[in-house]
Amino acid sequence: MFPEENTSPHPTLVLVCKRPAIGYGKQRLAARIGAEAALRIAEQLLDCALEDLGDWPGATVIAPDQRVHRDWASALAPQALCLPQSSGNLGERLNALDRTLRAAGHHCLVFIGSDAPALRPEHYQRVRIALREADTVLIAASDGGVVLMASNRPWPDLSRLPWSTADLGQALADACREAGHSVALCGESFDIDEQADLTRALGELADDPRPARRRLLHSLASTRGEHA
Template sequence: MTETTLVLVCKRPAYGSSKQRLSASLGQEGARRIAEALLACALEDVRDWPGPVVIAPAHPSDYAWAASLLPQLQPKIHIVPQTDGNLGQRLNAVDHNLRDRGIAHLIYIGSDAPVLAATDYSAARAALLKHDTVLKPAVDGGVVLMGSRLRWPMLDALPWSTSHLGSALAGCCRGAGQSLAMLTQSFDVDEEQDVFRLLTALKADHRPARRALYQLTCDIVSMGEPGDVQV
């Protein structure tokens, strides 16, 4: 079977810049804590990945930070910082960098989809054996996973961070002549309502980072921070 590389596209959690759509209800510190817990979940998946891994931090200045995240997995992990531009431009730049190295099968994830599980990754790897591209849609209209065995078409003009992103991305890939597989829908954590979804989605998840995120979510909600709702 062709080896598949996992690419984690992430931003360094920081007070005042992490998960800003959550900060209105959680506060800046609450948003930062959620961002750190979400990143820990993504790193949990990186540790379990059976093949090579690339971490793509948001800024070249975060190279050392990214390299320090999972030192026990070196040299399995490679660091490829993102460049300037919108998300589409940055993904294209990372993708071109990796494909110029001869890497064919690439699966991209962000750091905000903690419901992703081993079955999802297995399904994505299997899909790339029969299709050029695989997408896992999100309930908000985005995607929580995107993979391809070909270079991505130009992604700069897509409506990133909108409810139309998923359909536009699928159309862009089909328009480039790529065969497409769609996995089952999931969700990522961007809005206050997504935090509440975690209470149900992670309740029976025993992976350590997911347990920690679940407990953090319970603590935040019980304190009444998100919309002052008690559970």
């Protein structure tokens, strides 16, 4: 089965995700707040990303990290194309998704993960506007990574980038520029990996009215109270 061709004037939003499970993902967080609490937060973080996927004005894709989770992912986002990731490191998997979707006519792609709940509609709007002029648009993460990466052009080779390090954001921007892309940086946000990120999220989400964010906020407040 091949992806359907995109005929929307809007970029395609791609959610790259894992199925939350105890012992799989968010291990730095689990070491501080416990496995079950970390799992609950991972599930609610994914709900926030799904909320963004559901609100997106163009085509959407959900890309679980394993083929065996295709049915799970399809049920979470029935409006989205489900395209499981291939094998390899994160860069290799993103390159493979990118090639497959562009071959199907998705020429402008916006990639997000499932752990940046502070992304707001205005972030996405700024990215869509910036993509009218720039080849590639990035939203930086405060830890040196990125929380969103979007491009009108195929990504360069991402396989050797320093994923999950503080050098990623600069390395990604440099790789794109070396490939001839014009690059626009479109603000900064953060993702949730450490216990300290939970405190920051409490402040960032305090006035966010979106339902999934309200549920996450309540859970974060409860978790902080348990581990104060």
